[in-house]
Amino acid sequence: MARGRRIFKLMPRAGKTAQLKAMYAKITRYLTNNIYSITPGNYNPKEAKLRLLAAEAKIRTLTHKVIDWFAPTIESTYRLAKIKVIRKLERIGKKPSRSVNHQKIIDNQLRRIDRTIVKANRSMLTQAKGYLKLIRTAQREFKDAKLQELSFNEIRYKEDVRNIIQDAQLLNQTRQEVQRELKGYFKGRFGTFDYIEINGRSYKPSYYAEMVARTELRRAQSEAVIGASKEYGSDLVKFSSHFHARPDYEAVDPCAPLEEQVFSISGKSDKYPQLTEYETPPIHPNCMHHLDPWDEILEN
Ligand SMILES: [Zn+2]
Numbered sequence: 001m002a003r004g005r006r007i008f009k010l011m012p013r014a015g016k017t018a019q020l021k022a023m024y025a026k027i028t029r030y031l032t033n034n035i036y037s038i039t040p041g042n043y044n045p046k047e048a049k050l051r052l053l054a055a056e057a058k059i060r061t062l063t064h065k066v067i068d069w070f071a072p073t074i075e076s077t078y079r080l081a082k083i084k085v086i087r088k089l090e091r092i093g094k095k096p097s098r099s100v101n102h103q104k105i106i107d108n109q110l111r112r113i114d115r116t117i118v119k120a121n122r123s124m125l126t127q128a129k130g131y132l133k134l135i136r137t138a139q140r141e142f143k144d145a146k147l148q149e150l151s152f153n154e155i156r157y158k159e160d161v162r163n164i165i166q167d168a169q170l171l172n173q174t175r176q177e178v179q180r181e182l183k184g185y186f187k188g189r190f191g192t193f194d195y196i197e198i199n200g201r202s203y204k205p206s207y208y209a210e211m212v213a214r215t216e217l218r219r220a221q222s223e224a225v226i227g228a229s230k231e232y233g234s235d236l237v238k239f240s241s242h243f244h245a246r247p248d249y250e251a252v253d254p255c256a257p258l259e260e261q262v263f264s265i266s267g268k269s270d271k272y273p274q275l276t277e278y279e280t281p282p283i284h285p286n287c288m289h290h291l292d293p294w295d296e297i298l299e300n
Helices: 002-006 014-034 043-090 101-141 158-171 175-190 205-231
Strands: 196-198 202-203 236-239 262-264 289-292
Touching: 014 043, 014 101, 014 205, 043 101, 043 205, 043 289, 101 196, 101 205, 158 175, 196 205, 202 205, 205 289, 262 289
Parallel strands: none
Antiparallel strands: 196 202, 236 262, 236 289
16 A cells, blocks of 8 residues: 555645746735825826736736646646556456546536636735725825825724824824824734735735645546556545654644545545545645545455
8 A cells, every 4th residue: 555655745846836826926016016006195096907907917827827838737637646556457357348528527627627717816806906996995095294205004904094094183193103003003003915815815926826726736636546547447535644654743733633545536435435525635725635546355
């Protein structure tokens, strides 16, 4: 069994992932320089609108590039994993028993990835729009000179800002003191604005891209194990183990309790539970676990 473990150390090659991260770093820089540099002091509605349109076009281009990055990457990951699984299945005497449309499995995954990417990238535009809206509001509402030069981080939450300003007035704080206070407050609480927001969670774009890449390559691998096993009439898979040796392993990885467990793909085994999405890696972002084809004869 240990022999089968090594073959799944497959991850996107560092150089390839770097390409993807660079695409997101570039758009982040673009937004920082062209959108998030606008302050209530220098906000001009016409100019802001033009910049927003330009940002929209950039984000659209990014989406196409990212989708183009994923297609061959997922396809080759799946194909490579499939070859390895088939070699292993043949070693234990399995033979192809039915046809499986691997291309369809790959295409379905790519469609899901496209949706994820479109949604994530669109959130960057939503953030940019939200930011400009706040700047506009700030320019209108806070005519106070103290606020004119503050950047978006300080005006994101109007109520908080109002309270801080009121306190500052009561305490007779200087403009610099107010600025410092607001900066500290917002930085501590919200970080920066140039992020991707998905399902209520915020991510740094390049980190998000890397996480999606890892997760999806891992998923392609699991799909290949399941697809090839079906093709070879091999119903059992074993959940990999890499934390087991560590005494604290249950605290290290949420899927640690699944390690070394055997599952039935079809659910027709009376001995092993059915494999569901909850036992199919990736179980969590950056999950390093995988499934291996398995058969009782491997036990001996
Ligand atoms: Zn895991």
